[in-house]
Amino acid sequence: MSAAMNRALPLLAAPVAFFIAFFAVPMIVVVSSSLMAGGVPSLGNYARVLLDQYHWDVLAATFRIAGLTTVACALLGYPLAYYLVRVVKSAALRRTCVILLVLPLFTSNIVRSFGWMVLLGRNGLVNDALVGVGILDRPMRFLGTELGIVIGLVYILLPFIVLAVGNALAAVDPALEDASSDLGATPFDTFRTVTFPLCLPGLMSGIVMVFTLAVSAYVTPALLSGGKITVFPMLIFQQYSTVFDVNYGGALSMTLLVMTLVLVGLAGWIGNAGATGRKAQ
Amino acid sequence: MPAMPMPATAKPDALLSIRSVDKHFGTYHALRDVSLDVAHGEFVALLGPSGCGKTTLLRCIAGFLSPDSGTIRIGGEDVTRLPPHRRPLNTVFQHYALFPHLSILDNVAYGPRRHGVPRGEALERAREALELVGLDSAAGRHPRELSGGQQQRVALARAFVNRPKLLLLDEPLSALDLKLRKRMQIELKHLQEKLGIAFVFVTHDQEEAMSMANRIVVMNRGVIEQVGDGRAIYTRPASRFVADFIGEANLLPGTAEGDAGVRLAVGSALLPHLGADTRQRYTAVLRPEHVELLKEPEAPGLITDQGFVEDVIDTGGQTVVTVRVGEHLLASRRLGMAGEGLNPGAPVFVGFHPGHVHIIAEPATHRSGP
């Protein structure tokens, strides 16, 4: 061990302590409480969660909403990131756009969701506009629908994917795109075979971020569902905040965590398999 | 205004024909009225200091930049407004620009695939191209696993696998170390001859240009200063800039005496110069290796003058002695240890053959030169 390393160890202690205090300990608390029922160790809470079709239905709804949110974020966020990085030439304008994009993140999630409640309401701006333009005959219901929740989540999570993809796009050497076009690729082919694959890791990290945040979101679904759709975090919150069954709540939390990890891992595995399978386009 | 007049219309056999191309970047005038022809199978070097416009010209030819005015024709077809992917040429990029997510074989097969060649055939062609650069064994690897020289060869294979008539190379050897660069220069030259493809090769290294190119295009501040083979450019530079940029040169002022000739500031010799004009300034170019150091004040057939040793630099293989003659400095390069007994301040005689003096008429607007 070098002297420098010896000096570094105490410095390392701080982040390690931070990690233990803020990540490991709460996790251990949740896990251990989930394994207790009626004061004795038990797997009963998990049986109660997993053997009940209701929970699987809620889980499916949660993943469906998170999946739609992720797809919408990717479809909206990718072109937006492309526009900001590649089309906007003025650095000042680009900086302004990024600030505008990130600014909502500095306001409370609750405030933003309330804002959407007003916008998406029966007499809200969105319905007024759709009816006014003649797309709808009468106001459409957004609140209390999965669509409403997805709209609210997309708004909140879009910046994550734009920033992730934007960074990846900015890191793609323009010479590679020149080379592609020099070798006879049309702009679309260049995008498909060079630009897109090269910023795929950025897109994937954005997708994982958005998906996990959407799966674990509470405030937005709670407000925009109007209490008519239940997502898993709402079940968890109920147990911790009003029913005070931390054992059952812990089991619900762990179930959501494991299911999300499995899904994200599966997506990564499929993504990798896809990447290895892609040759000489 | 180009120093060398160009024909107003393209030569019928020219592969690449550039006419009066102008390009601005904002207020910066990157290319000024550039015209150039490149014949089939020719190896042309675009040579000049950084910022001279050589890369801008290359990018205009490739289609990555669009000229403000002027035309670019390839094989008779006007490609000035065509996007890069529709131009019948390929480019080797300065930092190779290999696709990091594709294998070496897929990198090389990329071009044929884009031109609709079936996958199997594209891979076959790629393999052949890699064989030609001696890298068929690396086909399955990824660019980051190769050395700089290997990447360079892959970039080359990728560029010529499409069998273009014209290959553009943007300082392709600049990222290699000196030894490897020398070897690649020879390889590149042989490859060019074997493939019969015309090369337009951008470089700032005059030795590289001299050793490889059939013709050298010297550029400065967006203007073509001179086009010619290495020898012509060295012995008969068209401008002070070319004389100074290519090799080393003693640049001596000269004055016209009627139409009889130009009188040199050193040696007071009158050199015959056709069309000498008293209203014009003249510069005499004298290469250091043509300046001899004499013990005697006179030598047959030489123009001589007296001066004092200013400086002696002995590098083992050769010696450069700088002599002050009046207000002018004259460098003399001799082989071997020629500096013995020549200490700064010592009187010495210099002499040179009048046939080695090349006289340049300075343009009215002093644009080129230091």
Add this chain to the structure above:
Amino acid sequence: MTRTRAATRTVSRFAALSAVLAAGVSLYALPAAAQGEIRVAWYGGNWGEAFRTCVAEPFTKATGVRVVPEIGTSTVTFAKLQQQKDAPTLDVAYMDGGISEMAQAAGVLDAIDPTGVPNLAKALPEAIYKADGSIFAAGSGYYSLGLTYNTKEIKTPPTSWNDLWKPEFADTVTIPSPANSSGVPFVMFLNRMWGNPPGDLSKTFEKLKTLKTALYFDSSGAASNAYQSGEAIIGAHFNVGAWDLADKGLPIGFVVPKEGVWATDARLHLVKNAPHKADAQRFIDTALTPEASACLAEKLYLGPAVQGVSVSSDVERKLPWGVGGSVKNLKLFNWADINRDRAAITDAWNRELARQ
């Protein structure tokens, strides 16, 4: 060897630095505590503001003891009390009915002694909560969940909870979800109102399923927002929130229907092993004065839980029991019953109502 020693020295230097920092922190903290202050947990927003103006400021004026508020919902406060069980820093805690009983059961509350809090004598008998013969909480003011409606859309004020099922109100109704503290009691309230057996809520859920709601609100803010935006034009809301909207000039009315209203209260609690017990008792005593109650009634329309409070007629009609009512008109449930059925009702609600 040298290296190890160097490392040890570095570590001990690190430790010494931490010790100095810690000492600095405690030096800073100690005199502040000695100066005479108590820590009181109360709610955020206008509730906290009202407690400050009506109770804390008169208390500080009278005693010179500073009040340091710790803002949080009842649930958060309860969680804090459980964490601090061994060495509490809080002295007094405001918590709602329901959580109050849980805190008592968790053993984090001290008995409120009438000799230390003489104003307990003035409190309404309903507002004194006892367990095992000792007082664990004192009511600080009632609030109710009544019928709230948009006066512009609905010209004839509704008179019954059953009016919510009228076809003309389809898709514009809001009632609390179990995520709200009133959600579970409201279901029990309806169950009793319809005369269904206390242990069997199935008929009540059947009926609730036929209610065409715009939304179920999980927070008072969400309810206010729904009435304000016109998303809901009739439904349940707290008198506190409904009148707050009306006071802002919105066309919102609040009525106590003929079946009555479910109500609960914000309560004062003395924390067990409170660091400043004497001052804490004086704080509770101040909170139980008619002046403090009148002040809270004016600011939050909390129904006074002490006798002899007089308020203006405008405030009086906005109190939880409505015009001419009293605490007798409120349906105050036994929270022990509610807490016992909470998990089952929440679960049934999730399955029956909270899915499309």
